[in-house]
Amino acid sequence: xxxxxxxxxxxxxxxxxxxxxxxxxxxxxxxxxxxxxxxxxxxxxxxxxxxxxxxxxxxxxxxxxxxxxxxxxxxxxxxxxxxxxxxxxxxxxxxxxxxxxxxxxxxxxxxxxxxxxxxxxxxxxxxxxxxxxxxxxxxxxxxxxxxxxxxxxxxxxxxxxxxxxxxxxxxxxxxxxxxxxxxxxxxxxxxxxxxxxxxxxxxxxxxxxxxxxxxxxxxxxxxxxxxxxxxxxxxxxxxxxxxxxxxxxxxxxxxxxxxxxxxxxxxxxxxxxxxxxxxxxxxxxxxxxxxxxxxxxxxxxxxxxxxxxxxxxxxxxxxxxx
Amino acid sequence: xxxxxxxxxxxxxxxxxxxxxxxxxxxxxxxxxxxxxxxxxxxxxxxxxxxxxxxxxxxxxxxxxxxxxxxxxxxxxxxxxxxxxxxxxxxxxxxxxxxxxxxxxxxxxxxxxxxxxxxxxxxxxxxxxxxxxxxxxxxxxxxxxxxxxxxxxxxxxxxxxxxxxxxxxxxxxxxxxxxxxxxxxxxxxxxxxxxxxxxxxxxxxxxxxxxxxxxxxxxxxxxxxxxxxxxxxxxxxxxxxxxxxxxxxxxxxxxxxxxxxxxxxxxxxxxxxxxxxxxxxxxxxxxxxxxxxxxxxxxxxxxxxxxxxxxxxxxxxxxxx
Numbered sequence: 001x002x003x004x005x006x007x008x009x010x011x012x013x014x015x016x017x018x019x020x021x022x023x024x025x026x027x028x029x030x031x032x033x034x035x036x037x038x039x040x041x042x043x044x045x046x047x048x049x050x051x052x053x054x055x056x057x058x059x060x061x062x063x064x065x066x067x068x069x070x071x072x073x074x075x076x077x078x079x080x081x082x083x084x085x086x087x088x089x090x091x092x093x094x095x096x097x098x099x100x101x102x103x104x105x106x107x108x109x110x111x112x113x114x115x116x117x118x119x120x121x122x123x124x125x126x127x128x129x130x131x132x133x134x135x136x137x138x139x140x141x142x143x144x145x146x147x148x149x150x151x152x153x154x155x156x157x158x159x160x161x162x163x164x165x166x167x168x169x170x171x172x173x174x175x176x177x178x179x180x181x182x183x184x185x186x187x188x189x190x191x192x193x194x195x196x197x198x199x200x201x202x203x204x205x206x207x208x209x210x211x212x213x214x215x216x217x218x219x220x221x222x223x224x225x226x227x228x229x230x231x232x233x234x235x236x237x238x239x240x241x242x243x244x245x246x247x248x249x250x251x252x253x254x255x256x257x258x259x260x261x262x263x264x265x266x267x268x269x270x271x272x273x274x275x276x277x278x279x280x281x282x283x284x285x286x287x288x289x290x291x292x293x294x295x296x297x298x299x300x301x302x303x304x305x306x307x308x309x310x311x312x313x314x315x316x317x318x319x320x321x322x
Numbered sequence: 323x324x325x326x327x328x329x330x331x332x333x334x335x336x337x338x339x340x341x342x343x344x345x346x347x348x349x350x351x352x353x354x355x356x357x358x359x360x361x362x363x364x365x366x367x368x369x370x371x372x373x374x375x376x377x378x379x380x381x382x383x384x385x386x387x388x389x390x391x392x393x394x395x396x397x398x399x400x401x402x403x404x405x406x407x408x409x410x411x412x413x414x415x416x417x418x419x420x421x422x423x424x425x426x427x428x429x430x431x432x433x434x435x436x437x438x439x440x441x442x443x444x445x446x447x448x449x450x451x452x453x454x455x456x457x458x459x460x461x462x463x464x465x466x467x468x469x470x471x472x473x474x475x476x477x478x479x480x481x482x483x484x485x486x487x488x489x490x491x492x493x494x495x496x497x498x499x500x501x502x503x504x505x506x507x508x509x510x511x512x513x514x515x516x517x518x519x520x521x522x523x524x525x526x527x528x529x530x531x532x533x534x535x536x537x538x539x540x541x542x543x544x545x546x547x548x549x550x551x552x553x554x555x556x557x558x559x560x561x562x563x564x565x566x567x568x569x570x571x572x573x574x575x576x577x578x579x580x581x582x583x584x585x586x587x588x589x590x591x592x593x594x595x596x597x598x599x600x601x602x603x604x605x606x607x608x609x610x611x612x613x614x615x616x617x618x619x620x621x622x623x624x625x626x627x628x629x630x631x632x633x634x635x636x637x638x639x640x641x642x643x
Contacts, residue, residue: 042505146593176363177532181576181589188586203506206578210587233580247510249535251577253558256539263514264507267475283507318580 002069003030004197005054005165010063012049021272023049025221026063028298033164036191036198038212038229040205042244042268046221047201051167054199055089056080067165081115088158092170094150098142104128105138108156119160127156132186148179152186159190165197172207184211205248209233217241220271220279227304237301237311240280245318255319278309286310324351325493325526326375331386331396333370333379333550342597344370346550347386349624352494357520357527359541359558361534361573365594367550368530372496375528376413377403391493408439412487416499418479421486422471428482429455429467435489454485458515477508484515488523495520498530513540534577538562546570549595549605556629566631569606604634 010027013020024046031037039047052058054065056072065073072083088111091097098107108127109119125135131152142150151171158166168187172180188211191198202208208215209229216226217238225238236242243262250256264283269275275282281291290309298305302313333345345367352358362368373379375388377395388395391410395403415421423431432454433447442450448467455463458481466474474482480500487495497516501509517540520527529540537544537558544561546554546569554567565571575588592609595601601608607617616634624630 042507148593176594177534177573178363178576178590179593181578181587184578185586185589204578206580209580209584210578229584243507245580247506248580249509249513249533249539250580251534251538251562251574253538253541253562256535261510263510267477267508268505 001032004033004035004068005029005031005199006064006066007050007054008064008066010050010053010065011061012046012053012058013061016272018272021270022274023221023271024053024060027221027223029216029223029226031165031197031199034191034195034197035214036200036212038208038215039199039201039218040203040208040215040244041218042203044220044268044271045218046271047218048169050218051089051169051199051201054165054167055087057089084111084114085161086164087167088161088163088165089167089169090151090154090158090171092174094147094154094174095142097154098150100142103139103141104133104153107142107153108160110157111161115161124156124160127160128153130159130190131156132182146179147175148182151175151183155183155186155190159194159196162194163196165199167199167201169201170203171200173202173204180207187211205233205245217244220269220274222279222307223298223305224280224308225304225306226298231302231304235302235316237304237306237313238280238308239284239286239310239312242312242316243283243285245316250319252319259319278307286312323354325354325391326352326528327387327389328371328375329387329389331371331374331388332384333367333374334383335381336383340598343600344382344550344597345374346600348547348550348552350545350552350555352526352528354493354526355520355524356542357529357540359529359531359537359544360547361531361537361544362547363532363594365549365597366547367597368547369498370550371547372413372498372528372530375496376407376411405439408435408490410492411494411496412490412492413496413498414480414483414487414500416502418476418483419471421483422479424471427468427470428474428486432467432482432486432489435486439490451485451489454488455482457488457519458482458485459511460485476504477511480504480512481515484512484519488519491523492525494526494528496528496530499532500529501536502531502533509536516540534562534573546573549600550597551605552624552632553606554631555624560629564629566626566629566636567606567633568610568612568635570631572609572611604632
């Protein structure tokens with residue numbers, strides 16, 4: 001089956017005063033129809049830049065984006081417009097992505113209007129109800145809503161054209177825990193109900209685990225490990241994935257005391273000055289001579305793909321069993 | 323011995339839309355060498371509380387009592403508070419740039435407090451600053467002391483701020499979301515640093531956070547806040563093992579986790595309350611799955627001895643915790 005979305009060697013270089021910064025560096029990735037893929041990593045890993053390129057808010061420097069068999073890399077904004085039906089994005093900050101002077105109805109209908117289509121009132125009201133708001137909210141303004149409700153408006157707008165792929169860029173990270181769970185559940189329910197594919201971008205690996213079936217871990221513009229959720233969380237093979245999981249505080253004091261943590265040295269490196277060889281080697285507890293010179297390629301190891309010369313094969317436990 | 327005693331603290335802000343009670347009758351203590359985690363969502367009053375302890379509310383109406391190592395903060399004069407702030411209590415924030423001056427070398431900024439409060443000579447204060455930078459894990463501290471804040475990464479800046487906080491050997495360190503803006507691998511480093519410093523210097527720490535994982539990692543005791551009030555207080559193990567307040571249970575249920583079932587989460591219904599329009603009775607009752615008629619009219623107080631909850635149901639044992 002052809003994938004819904006295919007990235008080949010996707011690259012983005014930003015030119016800054018301090019020189020060229022390669023934010024995304026030759027990314028290969030496939031997303032199947034109806035699939036949820038989590039794109040995780042720390043700041044500067046290129047996950048958001050990737051998301052923006054997918055929906056063509058940013059133009060790639062090199063590489064190819066294929067959507068539903070069609071090369072959309074060089075498509076003009078005009079031609080892209082008809083693709084917007086199928087390809088939508090949800091942003092992190094619900095308020096800054098909603099025009100404060102427009103009513104909810106006008107905001108939600110915008111993607112349809114942009115294509116010269118009609119957006120009947122009852123359809124917009126249906127969308128509002130689908131995302132857990134009320135039909136009566138249609139004539140209100142964004143400031144009348146809480147953060148969680150505003151994010152629901154953003155979701156309704158993304159879904160009104162019945163897209164097949166939605167890029168969700170940190171959709172719950174600005175929300176309080178109790179609200180975050182509401183929105184994460186909503187996104188999961190809508191995915192099942194509408195048979196959507198998500199590229200779910202997040203720094204929070206716990207949220208991703210509850211929403212995504214497949215996970216890609218990024219470090220400095222590249223994928224270092226990609227595989228099914230249970231494989232990535234249950235037996236991560238890249239030392240970075242292990243360190244990342246082991247750094248996350250668990251809401252369980254006994255487990256926190258008992259667990260052994262891998263504490264990485266230093267900060268994530270700057271994409272403006274990437275280390276030679278494996279980008280992770282300066283912080284890696286397994287780094288050897290080869291890692292400093294030779295960049296590892298993504299290779300199939302025990303049911304996932306991992307870019308590491310010395311992948312971890314030993315059992316992995318987040319915390320010892322109680 | 324308790325180093326910080328807060329009694330019946332209330333903080334109110336008055337604006338064009340009316341008066342908002344951000345903190346409402348809050349009481350707690352922090353003992354020497356212990357870490358109290360204050361956890362709550364936005365608007366719960368946790369940060370307002372920490373600023374009140376630092377005497378940083380100019381425009382708010384603050385009542386009640388805040389005793390820091392024998393000195394009363396509420397109603398104290400400017401000079402008294404300044405002396406306290408430098409010497410007994412130090413605070414680190416989520417954003418280190420907001421408390422570091424962009425135009426001064428970090429070494430000078432750390433040394434300044436030492437000269438001010440200890441009357442140290444320029445040379446001695448500088449030497450001390452370099453030592454502190456080494457203590458908090460800054461490589462090449464002698465050289466880095468001459469750098470400006472923007473020359474440090476986020477994690478290193480947080481270390482600089484911790485060094486500055488330690489300059490006057492405080493007894494109490496208030497950390498307000500110190501790792502929220504940091505990447506998780508850097509967060510782990512900073513939490514470890516705070517724990518080490520506390521162990522070595524016997525500090526009392528007030529850790530203010532929205533993250534129950536951070537609380538589980540660093541706190542000895544936990545205070546859960548909702549709508550300006552304490553709704554539960556317990557030692558960290560008891561709080562996570564048998565949460566007694568429906569809000570605490572709701573928070574724990576809504577947390578996405580790295581282990582256990584990966585399916586649907588159990589969110590708390592509704593939205594957090596506005597301090598401008600507080601609910602009558604228990605502030606949590608509009609969102610509470612277990613509420614009874616009493617909850618709508620009578621405001622519950624913290625009940626219990628070592629493990630306390632402000633809930634009519636827990637108090638009357640109608641719900642087994």
